[in-house]
Amino acid sequence: MDQGHTQEFIQHLINGISLGSIYALIALGYTMVYGILQLINFAHSEVYMVGAFAAYYTGRQFGLDQHPGVLSLFILLIAAVAACSLLGITIERLAYRPLRKAPKLNILITAIGVSLLLQYSGQIIFGADPKLFPEVIKDSSLFEIGSVEVRSLDITILIVSTLVMGGLHFLVHHTKIGTAMRAVSSNSNVASLMGINVDRIITYTFVIGSSLAGIASVLVGLKYPKIDPLMGMLFGIKAFVAAVLGGIGSLPGAMLGGVILGLCEEMVVGYLSSTYRDALAFGVLIVILLFRPAGLLGSVVREKV
């Protein structure tokens, strides 16, 4: 392989990982809710959309695109996280909690209903036309290795998502709330007998999952600055595919799935054709599920007779 090809490949690799880490952030939200409620939270992708708009309006309010920098990014992140957590809690309280004991399909339809509701309310409130996300991080070439550019945006995305995922790992494995979450996920009845307030843990899960979506929304806004009320649909489904790919319910699985998906997409766009981009995620998913029906890092649950 000559020099030019290697560089192109590394460039795609960097792009893929940065896209993949965003997928991973959203996938984590899906996987956490799924791990606790066994519910595909279709509304998660709309939570992410609302996060992007919260950041957009905050940015416009404070004129943040005039003052690019880490502080501005931080303000946007806070705004998105706040809006998303609030929305996450509201959805859980009003739509999912009344259905805790209902058949799974009903909860799923409710999730789809909430998703539609947010999409169309979004179109009425925010307007259907795309908006330009404030550019709080100037995309410039930071340094070059050989002639591969390492751009500031990709580095920002990587740093933020690594920090967040590290924080999440700490939270889940080294705090009381995390332990309780894992307990509820493994058996909510027993967990409640052990004195864990299951409802409260579910609320926490929604807060954390939605916050991750909020952070992802700001990162996506930076990378692909056009945001609109329907932006969550495809991105959300792909992130969910990433979660299933890695083994739904497994946090490392979601991260792995996200990165694999990001890399695959970037490679297909780079070397084949961008028209098949949207089908690719599902193609990969189907192939992997055929060989590992529980996803890459998931464990097969034996059904008891």
Place this chain on the structure above:
Amino acid sequence: MVLQDRQARSEAIKSIGAPIFAAVLLIGVGYGLDATSNPYTQFVMLLILTNVVLATSLNLVNGFTGQFSLGHAGFMAVGAYTSAWLVTRPELAVLPDYLRFLLLPIAAGLLAAVAGYIVGLPSLRLRGDYLAIVTLGFGEIIRVILLNSDAVGGARGMYGIPSTAAVPSLGMSEFVAQFSVASIWTVVTFVTLWRIVHSSKGRAFLSVREDEIAAEAMGINITQTKVRAFVISAFFAGVGGALFAHSVKYLNPATFTFTKSVDIIIMIVLGGMGSFSGSVIAAAIITVLPEMVLRELQQITGVDLRMVIYSLMLILFMILRPAGILGTREATDIFKSFRSKSKAT
């Protein structure tokens, strides 16, 4: 012996008579609509029939077999494009029109059934939510393939698909001819699915829904049963797609997204999973509600709140009446229980 013969004959008359009666009744409704209503209403009525075909066929998989498929729009797309592509083939023009329009949905259904087999065979090893996501994935893949196929117009879509109206010899107007073809196929779909589910083979579907492991222990080949349900369902989805293609007259891959599959799922959940008549009722409601009722509302308020109200109603309905309108009962059951109650009093 004679008595048995007579019984068999009366059974046969019953089983054939009711569908024919229903079809004739529907065609009569078509004539009525033709005389009284505007083209827009007529279009919505056609859509109702299409949606009934789609909803009842999906109910076989989701409601009766208990497998969660999210890719119905994909099979519908296969059928719609097949029919639309075939109708313009000069080779087929030698056939008389009415034969062509009765045969096209069969061709559409067969190709969709093949797609159903291809999707069903590998993915039915998966359960529950995994199956849902894989079928969703296959649906999207079908859509992207269509998007990239220039033979069927690609992203531009297909224009000018003839309606099923080319039956002037029978002296019908365009709408009545179209409505009649759709009616016949709707009745055929309903009756076929109904009789399948009430046959001994069909009981296997129900047993898989209730308890896979117990069904397997009783000697039912689960995978085969699921694939069978999937293929039958895909066949009628293809038929529905064909009806759709000829009533809308314009096809575009963007029509057959995940949202379309969700629309059909909403119909079966609202009507009651495992109730064909529930699907019919819900398909009618779901088609008419956003188009006619909520559009009126939009005229009054000036804001397009249709989908907002629609989704809100969906959520409330799921919370307040989770089993759907009819649950697993059929409309006839309710009629029966009503009769027996009135007899008792």
